[in-house]
Amino acid sequence: MTARIRGAVSRQESEHKSERIRRAQLQAAQAGKWLGGAPPFGWRVQADGSATLNRAEAREVRKASEAILAGASLGSIVADLNRRGVTTSTGRPWNYTSLRQVLERPRNAGLSMLRGEVVGKSTWPAIVSESTWRGVCAVLRDPSRKRSTSNRVRHLLAGIATCGAEGCGLPLKSASVTTSRPGTYRTVYRCPATGPGHVARDADALEAHVVGVLLGVLSKPENAPALAGEDAATSPEALRLEAVALRAQMGEAADMYAETKITGAQLAKINARLQERLDDAEAAMARTARGSALAWFAGRDPVKVWKSLSIDRKRDVVREVMTVRVLPSGRRGKVYDPDLVRIEPRGQQ
């Protein structure tokens, strides 16, 4: 009986102890204190548990967050970090999982969390704004994003390039056609109105031509999109990121409502608040010149930026800058002729 009672007492004591530890952890988390472990990428942790920014690492987190909101793929950011020899806080090369974990940390926005729940403001300095962080989380959780990187094939100019046949002008569609070698296929863009005079053109050749013209234009200093001014908060790029982040939050709120995690009244309240801020951001964007897909090119190497963009964002850029009209070619099967494609600047409103 004594042994049993001793056992019960010791169990009681250890439960009590773990309860105390849990409570201490919660208090520490609520106070934004570091709970131990390897210092996270982006900060330096002091002996007293407070932290300061590791400037070089924090800049990488900020750049990667903005790139995600601008439509870059996780893969392109991982490749860029590894190419430049930037490693994780444990000295390893980056991969999808480690980058995603770093970008989704609430601490990036100066929020403190415990076991998956945001429990308060962190005492650590924030790396990005809360709306940027929330936008990044929503973009990374968006299931359509996964589709677009796997089985959904999208072509750069489908629905953008048009048929140059007399009186046609229909947007071209992509199609897979057999080649002279059995069992091999190539992609063409062709007019949905089939018949004599309507066009079809090799997709690879047409894309190479259009991208060549686009990057040639963007590479000239006189055409380079204007750099964001000193006032970073109202630069077109900052405003656009803010708007993207706000829209992503609205989408997230709608999902939570659909999953009955919040009520209709809560959804309306959240949306009203976000819409107000979105209206402000959009009004400011309209006032500043070029709050556009092109803003992302400002002050950067256009070839590198282009490579980092997702297919959807590339299509936005082409659509914003130019029109592509494919003229009928006399004979079929001849070599791609750039003179039979009219690339013109999109008319300014």
Ligand SMILES: [Zn+2]
């Ligand atoms: Zn046509």
